[in-house]
Amino acid sequence: MEFTRGGLPVPTGQLERWVTFSRFGDAELVSLSGEIDLANAPEIGKAIVERIQKAGKVLIDLTTVSFLDSAGVRLLDALIGDLNEHGKPTRLVVGESGAARMTLQLCAFREDVLATDLDRAAAEIGG
Amino acid sequence: MTQELRPPWDEDPDDLYDHAPCGYLTTLPDGTIVRVNQTFLNWTGYTRGELVGHRRFRDLLTSGGQIYHETHYAPLLRMQDEVHELAFDVVCSDGRQLPTLVNSTLGRDDAGSPKAIRTMVFNATERRQYEKELLLARQIAEASERRVRVLQQIVADLAAAPTEAEVAEAVVRAPESAFGAASSSIYLVDVERDCIVAVASTDPTTGNWDDMPRSSPRAVARVAERGDLHVVGSVAEARTHFPELVETMRRSGRNTVVLLPLTTGPADESATVETLGVLAFSFKGERRLTDGELRVVRLLGQQAGQALDRARLYDDANRREERATFLAETTRSLDEVHRLLARTRRLIERAVPEIADWAEVRLHVGATPVVEAGGGPRPDEELLSQRLGKVAASGEPAFPGEGDQLDCSVLPLTARGLVLGTLALRMAPDRRGAAAERAFLVELADRAGLALENARLYEQERQIARTLQRSLLAGALPGGDTRFAVETHYQAAAHDLEVGGDWFDAFLITKDKLAVVVGDVVGRGIEAATTMGQLRSAVRALAGNENGPARLIEGLDRFVERVESARMATVAYVEIDLPAGEVAYSCAGHLPPLLQEPTGSPEYLLQARSAPLGSRAGNTVRTEHRRRLPPGSRLLLYTDGLIERRTRPIDKGFELLAREYARRRDAPLQGLAAGLADTLVGRDHSDDVCMLCLTLGTEERIERTIGADRMQIALLRADLRAWLVAHGVEAECRDAVLLACSEAVANAIEHGYRDDPFGMIDVVATVTDDAVEVRVTDRGTWRGPVTDVARGRGLQLIRESMDQVLFDRGDGTTVTMRRGRQEAS
Structure with a gap:
C-alpha cells in the first residue's frame, strides 16, 4: 500500500478524472474536466475517438476544464476536423471565460463551433 | 657261516627271466628287439615272432612317446649308459595303451662302442591312475x-x-x-x-x-x-x-x-x-x-x-529419518513466509518434486477458493473433484487403492477440527503404497493445515489492520490556504509484515494556527493500528490555542498512563502560527524534523527533545522550541523507516536524507515525499515509511527544477498556480502565465530534450505589482527553427498570452516572458 496526498492529483492514467461520456438529447456528450495538457491529451483523445465513432452529433463540454494547453488544442482541432469531414454536427461548450476559452481564443478557434452553454449548443446542432 | 636260503621252489633262471614281474627287452643299439620275455608279451598281446628282429622298441610307443624317446631317452642313454623311470605308454597289439615305467642300460664292447640295450619295463597302470586322481583332487x-x-x-x-x-x-x-x-x-x-x-x-x-x-x-x-x-x-x-x-x-x-x-x-x-x-x-x-x-x-x-x-x-x-527431516524442514520453510498465498505456494514447492510429481492445495477460505498446483500431469479432473469433495466432506484422507483410476492421495487440511481445504498429491513412483508413507502424508497434511490456518488468521488480522490504518490516515488534510501546503506519503513495508503503527496528521487548531504531527507506536498489527488511532485523536483533542507543544506532550504522557499500548510511542509535534510565520515544536523520542529554508543548507531541528511517551527511565520534562521561518521554508517530518537501514549507521541515514532533501529544494512539493522515499529506501524496504512535508508562506520568487518528463508539467503548474494565487495575481493574468509557462516547458521537453529524457528544466518566476516575469531554461540542443506544426502552435500561444517574450539560444534555450498585471494583451 502506498499513497500520496496534497495538492492536485498527479496524472496516473486514470482517464475518468479527465473525461466522461453520456448522452444529451440525441447527441453524444463528452465532458472534459481538470487540466488537459501534453501529459494526458493523447490518451484522452484515444478514448474520445473510440467512443464517438458511431455518434451522429457530438457535444464537447469544457466548462470545468481548469487548464488547456496546445496539446489539448491540437486534440480538439483534430476531433472537430474529423467530425466536420463526416458531416457530423459538433459544438465545444466553453463558458464565457476561463482557461479553456482563453486558450481556444488565443488559437483563434472559429467562433461558430464554440457555445457558452449546453442547451444552446444542443439547440444549434439539433435542427 | 653264510648259507643261501633255499626258496620253496626251484629257481630256473630262464623261467625267472621269462616270468619275472616285469618286462625285459634286449635290443641292438638301434633299438631292434632281439630278445623279449613272456611277461612283456603277455602285457602287450604281441607274439615273440612279431617283435624279435622286426620291431624297434620305439615302434611300440605312442607318437608322443616316440618324440620323447627321440629327444630324451636315446640321448640320455648314450651319455649316461643308463636311464631310469622314464614313463612311456606302450601301444599294445589291440591298440590299448599300457602305461609303463622304463629302465634301460647300454652295454658297450671293449672298444667302448654300444653293443646292446637292456630294458626293463614296469607296468604303471595303477600308479598312473593314482596320479590322475591326485591331479583331479588338487583341481x-x-x-x-x-x-x-x-x-x-x-x-x-x-x-x-x-x-x-x-x-x-x-x-x-x-x-x-x-x-x-x-x-x-x-x-x-x-x-x-x-x-x-x-x-x-x-x-x-x-x-x-x-x-x-x-x-x-x-x-x-x-x-x-x-x-x-x-x-x-x-x-x-x-x-x-x-x-x-x-x-x-x-x-x-x-x-x-x-x-x-x-x-x-x-x-x-x-x-x-x-x-x-x-x-x-x-x-x-x-x-x-x-x-x-x-x-x-x-x-x-x-x-x-x-x-x-x-x-x-x-x-x-534412513527413510524414517528422511521423512522426519522433510517434515521439520517443511514446517520451518512454511514459517518463513507469512501470507496465505505465499505459504500455499511454498507447500507445493516443498512437495514437488521431492515427494510427489504432482500436488495441489485447495483452500475453502474467503469468497474465491485458493487453488495452487505444481508438477504434472494433472489427474482426471472429474475423478479428482469427486475425491476432493469426499475428503472435504468427511475430513478423512483417501489413498489410491489397487487399480484405482485416480492414482492420487487426497488429504484434508484441518485445523481446530475444521476442514480448511485439501492437499492432493501423486507420490513419486518409488514411494507409492507404503503404509509408512501414508502415515507420513497424514502428518504432513496436519502440519500444513496448521501452518495455513495460521496464515489465514494472519491474513485476516492484517486485512483488518490495513483497513483501520488506511481509514485513519486517509482523513482530509487542510488545504486551499495559500499560506501553507501539506504533502504526505505513506509506504508499507515491502515484505508483507504486519501493519505498522506509523501515522501522520495535520489540522487547523484555529484559522491561523496549524498543527502537524508524525508519530510511531511500538508494535505491529491490529493493536498498533488501534493505538495509533487513539493517539491521533488524543493529539487532536489536546491541541488548543492556549496549549503549546510541550503541554500537549505532557497531556499525551497522562493519556499513556491509561492506554498502556501507547507507552513508548514517539511523536514529533509542530504548531505553526500562520500570520507570524513562527513554528513551535517538541519531539518526544522522535527523529528530529528536517528544515529547508529558501536559502542555505537543510537543518535538523534538534531542540526540545525528550523521551518517548510515558517513558519511565527517560527524561520526560517536556519542552518546546520556537523559531521564525522565512516564507518558502519546507519542513519534513518522518518516521525511522525512511532513514534506518540495517546496513548503514543512522548518522549516514541522516546525512543522506539531508543531502537528498537539499538536492530537491527546487522540486515541486507534489511528489517530493514519494521521491525522497524512493531514493532513500527504494521498493525493497523492511519497515513502514511515513512522511509529512509542509511548505510555509509564499516565496517572493519561486524557483523550481523539474525533469524533462511530460508528467511533471502538471506538478510544476500546481506550485506555480498556488504561488500566483498567494500573490493575488488576477485570474486572467494567472491563466496566461500558467499557459505560457507550460508551453515553454513542453517545448523544452519536446524540442530541446527530444533525445535526452534526463534533461533538467529550471523555472524561475518573480512577481511585482506591475507584472509577472517567468524564465524557463533548458540545456538541450537547439535544432534550428521549430517546424513542427503542433510545437509551432505552442510557441504562438506563448507569444499571444504574454506581453514580451525573449528567446535566448546559447548553451540550450532560455525563454524569458513577461506579462503586465492590469491589462491583458
Missing part, C-alpha cells in the same frame, strides 16, 4: 578354494553394502566368478506391494523383468515361497516343473538354471526364516553342481539374505 581343491575366496570377497562386499541396491549389485556378480555362470539376475520381494521385482541382472537381454505377484506360478515366485534352492538341470527338467522357463532358456541358450532364495537363515530353520529375494543364475551347457558347490551356493543365499535384511533395516531407518 577340485583349487576350485573349492576359489569359490571360498569369491564367497569371502562377496561377504566382505555385502558387509560394506548399506542399501538394498548395493547388496543386489554385490550378489549379482557372484555366480559368474564362483561357478562360471553365464549370467545371473536378482529379484527382491516387496512385502508392501506383495510382489517380486527384478532389480539387477548381468545380462538384461535374457529373462522376463516384469514385476510378478508373490503368488505367481513363475519359477522365481515358487522358489521364493518354498525358500529352498532349486536347480533346473536341463530344458527337459524345466518343461516338467516350470514350463514358462523353457522359452527363456531356449532363447538365451541356457541349459541349466539355478534358483537360489536369499534367506535370513538356513532353510531347515524355516520357522523364523524369511525369503527376501531370489538369485537366479544360468549356464550355457548342462552343468552339474557338486555337493560342495551346492553347499557354497546355499551359503551365498544366506549371506546375501542377511545382508538384504540389514540393508532393509538400514533403508527403513
